[in-house]
Amino acid sequence: MNRKISFVLYVVLAVVGLAILVMAVLSPSVGGAFSGMPIVIVLFLLAAAIAVSLIAFNPKKNAYSIGFYVLHVGIIMFLLGSFVFTVAGERVNLSLMEGDKTYYNQVSAGDEIIDLGINVRLENFTEELYDDGNPKYYEAVLGFYDGSEQFSKSITVNHPLYVGEWKIYLMGVSESESGASYVSFLFKKDGAEFLSTSGIILTIVGTFCMCILKPRDKVRYDRVTAADSPAASESRRGSQSAGSGKRGKK
Amino acid sequence: MTDISLRIICIVTALVYYASFICTFFKSKYSGRVSVGIWIVAVAMNAVIVGNNWIVNGYMPFVSMYQVLTFLSLTFAIVYIYVRYMHSGAFMRRYFIVAQGVIMTGVSCMDQTSEWSFPPALQSAYFIPHVFSYMISYSLVAVAAILCVVSIVKERSGNSSELRIYEWGMYNLVCTAFPFMVCGMLLGALWANACWGNYWSWDNKEVWSLVTTLALCVYLHFRRCPSLKKYSKYFIIAAFAFEIITLFFVNMFGGSSVHSYS
Known part of the structure; x- marks a missing residue:
């Protein structure tokens, strides 16, 4: 019964996935087809299908089966984490001008104004360049004021900053037509990041367990190579011809 | 030099x-x-x-x-x-x-x-394991695809024991390649989350690397199913074709990409 439910879920998933691909081809903005509600439906259905398959499949208890469960549970966790972020997460871009000492606590994202819940300003920005003009190093110092105290924190690329519920990323620097430098930041709120990250780690560990720790397959491969390798075939042929030679002498 | x-x-x-x-x-x-x-x-x-x-x-x-x-x-x-x-x-x-x-x-x-600048986004602990994992998996898939083509050519000779060796060789190569490919892709996702706040951005290179991984995934699943096993090896060739697209063609014709430097 579980296998039938799993099969139906995979068929539904294939139809939805196909519909999204058609949308992606027909839609001028491909990104639109891969975000929002369509991807939420796909993630949910995929997680459900894998979960049902996991219950239906009952492998023997060995390193392979441990890997099997770890891998598929990891995929489900990652998909659920992405599902939660797509439904309830927030991403806001904020550009701050170098030298502007004003605190900002609201950001306009499309039609809506998002309250950051904290005042933020750019206090300092350091940029190092290679001889060919390409960027080598970015570092920004952000000043925060939460209504009672002021504090500063340093941020670099690849090392996001945690302030309250927000995770802040340094994205880069751009120059306006007037020559002013704007440093771009991303403010992200993701309640399911632990779930997603744990899912990814479990998926990697599970895949290695399944594919590398598989002594059964290695033994069978060895058996095949031992019995059927070209060297073995040649030695068999050699022994047969030697045997027939003896018989011939008799 | x-x-x-x-x-x-x-x-x-x-x-x-x-x-x-x-x-x-x-x-x-x-x-x-x-x-x-x-x-x-x-x-x-x-x-x-x-x-x-x-x-x-x-x-x-x-x-x-x-x-x-x-x-x-x-x-x-x-x-x-x-x-x-x-x-x-x-x-x-x-x-x-x-x-x-x-x-x-x-x-x-x-x-x-020889000399290339190293942009801030690449200065990450994920950089080396991400690329190294892909290098290992790409090399294994390439050889598995060559074995697959050779085994298809040799099918006419009908030497079943030799074909079995090639089949098991392909399987072992893919079994070694697949976890490294998954590892490379997911370490890339963790890196993207640390750098740009996004695990996945449907970038051209990401999509094609996902397609390559899924092709190998289909091979491993088909191989376990007796009725589909005979079709499984074609997915190794498909995975190799997708690998070539990921490695070369996406950069040539894919337009702007967060992987444009690779």
Whole structure:
């Protein structure tokens, strides 16, 4: 019964996935087809299908089966984490001008104004360049004021900053037509990041367990190579011809 | 080393790989040892090129396509040694060598500028394991695809024991490649989340690497199903085709991408 439910879920998933691909081809903005509600439906259905398959499949208890469960549970966790972020997460871009000492606590994202819940300003920005003009190093110092105290924190690329519920990323620097430098930041709120990250780690560990720790397959491969390798075939042929030679002498 | 001397070394390395490959077909008593000796010389030359790129830049040479491919060619040697001793894969040597020769031929035609700037986004702890995992998996899938084509050609001869060896060889190569491919892709996702706040951005290169991984995933699932097993090996060839698209064509025709430097 579980296998039938799993099969139906995979068929539904294939139809939805196909519909999204058609949308992606027909839609001028491909990104639109891969975000929002369509991807939420796909993630949910995929997680459900894998979960049902996991219950239906009952492998023997060995390193392979441990890997099997770890891998598929990891995929489900990652998909659920992405599902939660797509439904309830927030991403806001904020550009701050170098030298502007004003605190900002609201950001306009499309039609809506998002309250950051904290005042933020750019206090300092350091940029190092290679001889060919390409960027080598970015570092920004952000000043925060939460209504009672002021504090500063340093941020670099690849090392996001945690302030309250927000995770802040340094994205880069751009120059306006007037020559002013704007440093771009991303403010992200993701309640399911632990779930997603744990899912990814479990998926990697599970895949290695399944594919590398598989002594059964290695033994069978060895058996095949031992019995059927070209060297073995040649030695068999050699022994047969030697045997027939003896018989011939008799 | 100047660009011209690097180009000459790349061309000579490719030729030495081909010489070693040709030696594997000779049936004389010492041809095997000669082939291995020539192959070791080629690998040493390849290592010199990679070492030069590393020293000139001061970091693992993974930034430009030229750097990545010279390292990929060297990775085949590392992977072959693993396959040789862990999976009794000595019979695959010639396929590893010819793949190395083809890659070095491609490298010989490229811009051999050694020194590249290292942008802030690449300065991450995820960078080396992400690229290295992909290098290992790409080299294994390439050899698995060559074995697959050879086995399809040899199907006409009807030597079932030889075909079984090729089949198990393919399976073991894919079983080793698949976790590294998944690892490379998911470490990339973790890195993207640390750098841009997004695990996945449907970038051209990401989509094609996902398609490559799914093709191998389909192979492994089909192989477990008796009624579908006979179709499974075609997915290795498909995965190799997708790998080529991911590695080369996406950069050439894919437009703007967060992977534009790779």
